Amino acid sequence: MPAIEPKDKSLTKLQGLHLWHAPMSSCSQRVRIILAEVNRSYNSHLIDLEKNEHTTQAYQNIHPKGVVPAFVDDGTLIIESIDIIKHIARSNGFSLGSDPDGLLASADAAQADLKLLTYEFLFRAKPRPVEVNAAFERDHQNAWLKQFRSDFAKGFPKERIDGAVSRTFEGFQLLDKGLADGRPYLSGQEFSLSDIAWMPNIHRMKLMGWPFELTPNLRNWFAHISHRSSYQTALLEWQNSNATKTFEKYTEQRRAMGTDVANFGPLSGGVVSPGRVPLKQ
Ligand SMILES: N[C@@H](CCC(=O)N[C@@H](CS)C(=O)NCC(=O)O)C(=O)O
DSSP states (O other), X not given: OOEEOOSSGGGGGOOSEEEEEOTTOHHHHHHHHHHHHTTOOOEEEEOOTTTTGGGSHHHHTTSTTOOSOEEEETTEEEESHHHHHHHHHHHTTOOOOSOHHHHHHHHHHTHHHHXXXXXXXXXXXXXXXXXHXXXXXXXXXXXXXXXXXXXHHHXXXXXXXXXXXXXXXXXXXXXXXXXXXXXXXXXXXXXXXXXXXXXXXXXXXXXXXXXXXXXXXXXHHHHHHTTSHHHHHHTGGGOOHHHHHHHHHHHHHHHHHTOSGGGSGGGTTTTTSTTOOOTTO
């Protein structure tokens, strides 16, 4: 669903590029990275998710699902981060990569599990105040997101976390296998949109202590591409250092208790111990 008719008709009058985004949202990060790569400036509209700014009627008139990012290019509204980055790449002559249908679609599909793992292994570190949750429940119109937040508050069942870890690991193993021929980038010899689509996911999982030693080609790919200035300016510089410290501390605590991400799904049960072959390779 690349371009949609905005409920807020004033968007159709906007000139240039406008991005509604949140500093540490992975979907926003990939849009900022492509904008940095093609060297395009944009009008930045920050949405503070902590303060529920995505629950305002004004924002839900921009993005019908009340999530970030939303993007306007000369009056055309585009939602869904993968559609947005494809649009920016196409309109700026940037390579989509040799397998956009596979690699971009898989990055898109990985989003739901990334969200669940983020909430479980990072956001649980700092529960939102009761009144913020109540306001979210009252004002947000996205039934799926409300259900997700309510499931999170009750505690996700272990099987649900295991499933998300398992699918994420399978995705990482596929990427690792693709890189096994020594190619520097996910699509081959050229840095492309596929790399951009996956960068925030790897960054996010690193924050929760994901055992990337199990997928060494992917780990090396990330170490390589994270030298790009777009990673620095569009992702790292937008991070809130208090939040990242809180995440680090929380990850340490869970590791000490044996409840960190490495204890779920196929990562658990000794599969991660040195020399062992990960499942489903
Ligand atoms: N499929 C959408 C997902 C958008 C999404 O879930 N955005 C997150 C941030 S990455 C969000 O706004 N979350 C708000 C919340 O969890 O309350 C996309 O790729 O743009």
